[in-house]
Amino acid sequence: MRLAELSRRSGVSTATIKYYLREGLLPSGRQINTTTAEYGDEHLRRLRLVRAMIQVGGLPVATVREVLGHVDDESLGRTIRMGAALWALPQVPEPDAQDEYVQAAHREVDQLLEELGWTNAQALVTISPAYRSLVVAVAAFRRLGYDWTSERMVAYAELMHRAAALDLDFVETHSSEAEKAEVAVIGAVLAEPMLQALRRLAQEEESARRYGFE
């Protein structure tokens, strides 16, 4: 298809498409002559991903470029390729290793992973931003004096593990490795707000069931 059709089918203006091409967020089309290029379904798919990250996720262009670099890196295995694409998304900053709550949170998270039997996650702790995010969240919780028991943490973790299995089932409905990596990114940008909304709605439902509206 030509640029005009790519614009029509994607709902992205030709000016924006040209901007994405210049910024390297969209690969060039196949040049037919000096003024015309031909685009394919892979361009439509890539535009969809770029829009999800920029318009819905609010990510800066540099971050989008970095994420796409990992999505497109065919030298990576599936776990690392999906992980690397997610890891390029904005992450919580490195916590202060001298802080006593951070140190205690490290121990607590390590013990949680042990109890859960998440041995693969244990192997990734030094590089995984998800591990770091969890340490930061647990430290904030403890610093404020809240006292979730480890049973409660395990219960939440097991629910999230079941959610993660659903996530990967969805990833597997896509055939190519590139699409799988793309869908993992989409899942982070779009599915997280959806799950959060579902949880809040479920809280309202459950609260009304338990206590009514009085």
Added chain:
Amino acid sequence: MRLAELSRRSGVSTATIKYYLREGLLPSGRQINTTTAEYGDEHLRRLRLVRAMIQVGGLPVATVREVLGHVDDESLGRTIRMGAALWALPQVPEPDAQDEYVQAAHREVDQLLEELGWTNAQALVTISPAYRSLVVAVAAFRRLGYDWTSERMVAYAELMHRAAALDLDFVETHSSEAEKAEVAVIGAVLAEPMLQALRRLAQEEESARRYGFE
């Protein structure tokens, strides 16, 4: 306790405590004489909540004041009191009712609630920000052409319902209605990043189990 001890035990500087007092985020202490006031455990607890919203949640003072107004409103029933406190947190903007994806997302979410049997949530649809967030998230997903089936949505919703039951179990470990409303707010500000981190860690674990690291 005096101001100095309140500062020491809360880890909040006396200057910041005075600022919170002036801004009405913290109730006045019991005046002992013209220069000295006495503070109690309720002040410690309130400081903890204010810090969670400002330092961890990054909320503006005006929002914190609004949330606290609902937390302190004894005229509200438990469901509405917890809901009102959450509803004052930043929400997604009202979606464009003319947009065809938004209209389709409304129908899809209504059908989901029907299938789930969330009849109480159905009664709140016109006022619940969680319902609106879900419509916005589903519309974004569909606009980008992603095709989650309704079975998949139901499966996620049921997991989130189990998470919500855990949330309310935790709320119920606190005795007073004021503390219950506070803990519901804390759950939104602090527990959401924790669940998100757990989900991403679970994705890494599950991906490594299914595909290894190659």
